[in-house]
Amino acid sequence: MSLALNSKGGVSETTAERVREIARDIGYTPNALARGLQRSSIGMIGLVIRPLDTLESFLPAGVDFFLRLTGAASLAALERGYTLMLVTDPSKPDSPLSALAADAYIVTEPHENDPVLTMLAGERIPFVTIDHDPARPDAFPAFRARATNQVQTMLAHLVEAGAQRVALVTGTDPNAWNIESRDEYLKWCAASGRSPQLLSYPETAGSAVGDDVIDALFGASPTLPLSSPAPDAIFCLTGRHAAGVTEAAIARGIRVPEDLLVAGGSGAIINQTSKPTVTTFDLQPEAVGALAVDAAVKLAERKPLEGPLESPPALIQVRESTTRSQH
């Protein structure tokens, strides 16, 4: 009956039809788990969104990157006959057993020497990453996020918009995005003879970091003399940091964009609605998600990934926070 229902070899069309009819009559549905056990593949792609393991919330208020990625990946998987499962770190001992049941995984923004990648590789479960493990850049197939390019683009934009002294605010997750952005920023400072002003705050903190950033860069009180000259632009890698900084600056009487330009890396919804709206990148999570699923499905089917994995370019979205009026 297996042969008949799956129209494999060696069953006459008449018997096949007879089998199918009976199957229909008794309401037969194949058991996915049993088939999965036999084939050792169940038709499922696992999506591990790494930053969520530190954020401790699947829904950091106002961050839509992950949700857009998830939605796109889910649809892409279904289109390819797969199902998408959402999991956090499956290498944690208390993670559900089913978290390891997928045929292939997509891991976003892995950490330095990420244990998730180590585990998957150890178990010989195929995976692709979205952005690479910064400690093992070429060890595994990865869609590079190219933080380097983005930092260059944004710094160029800020300078063109009138900035002289650009400060950088990164997150603290040890991922390629934070690390490479910082390195590129330092390189740019060195090359252009600027002295770096570099801060890091946990991604979790969200827009609450605003006051701390402004305190650190402009002094706790407006009258306090500063050792280094205050920046005239701040580039925050996370959109929520950028939102908080913008708000804190304005509360302090620092006008955005007149006195201070503010830009974000990965845009959050809030950056489109705040006053002023804040310049960010659109990292095109939908496109990335679909491409990653493509690759994961190939890996699940033990097909080779031909060619380098190209991720779509980040699109800079210039908004009010870096647009000084022309007159």
Add this chain to the structure above:
Amino acid sequence: MSLALNSKGGVSETTAERVREIARDIGYTPNALARGLQRSSIGMIGLVIRPLDTLESFLPAGVDFFLRLTGAASLAALERGYTLMLVTDPSKPDSPLSALAADAYIVTEPHENDPVLTMLAGERIPFVTIDHDPARPDAFPAFRARATNQVQTMLAHLVEAGAQRVALVTGTDPNAWNIESRDEYLKWCAASGRSPQLLSYPETAGSAVGDDVIDALFGASPTLPLSSPAPDAIFCLTGRHAAGVTEAAIARGIRVPEDLLVAGGSGAIINQTSKPTVTTFDLQPEAVGALAVDAAVKLAERKPLEGPLESPPALIQVRESTTRSQH
């Protein structure tokens, strides 16, 4: 070894430890599929977002309800030791087999006599719905969305904001939300001696319906005399319809909110950023998602759902489109 690793009965602590050590040494990981086959449960909750099957896109631009729901449900599932799988209609013949592998399902906004529910019930797979099947309101456990209450709330708000003649624009999916809203609206019209102005457009169409709605209610040309008096308020059940209607009205020289009030049912992001911003409901998808997972997990573990399923109230978010200035 199974007994030892799962610390079931009848293994001395010494042997248990010895077994565990060897397991660690050889890097043993239990196979989720095999265990699932044996236990006939794998620790997975399936989420079926019904409207997506008609929308034909997991990401209708600007609609964030589903993504917020998904994120919250996913996190809630992980917290309870389950994993969340996203699927569209698993009753479709071409859906992946794994789409039926979950222990329990959450089905959002089922259609009238929804085949998904029929199938799950037939397979004896437990499920909860978010909003009920309008043809079988009490057949299955459901978190009622209470469209009736929402229509009452919104109509009361519009009247208070100055509306006399309120038109209703629904979607076309045969779900409880559309059906009950329409019924409640008609009841309200009858009770208050108003003549109903009722339109329906596919959810898919999004904000593109704006011109059609305005044409239908105000006449294709501004000078054309209308048989029935034009409305002074339009309540669109979907946020994107509301956005389109607002835009089309303004393009036609009809001022919002001065000449026309516009409100949406389920809010989309665009309603918070448009000019004017549009009054909508916040349906609290995060809270609903977490509650639904709670219920689904109970069902998966064959525990009874005690008491009626209460969903959080929809919160009306009054914005510019229904706020006439006071002077």
Add this chain to the structure above:
DNA sequence: TTGAAAGCGCTAACAG
């Protein structure tokens, strides 16, 4: 307390 074996529902290889 331990070891052996049956069986979860399916697939694929094997004789008939």
Add this chain to the structure above:
DNA sequence: CTGTTAGCGCTTTCAA
């Protein structure tokens, strides 16, 4: 071309 059977990796019952 058909019917029988072993076995995927696990759990659990049964005998030792």
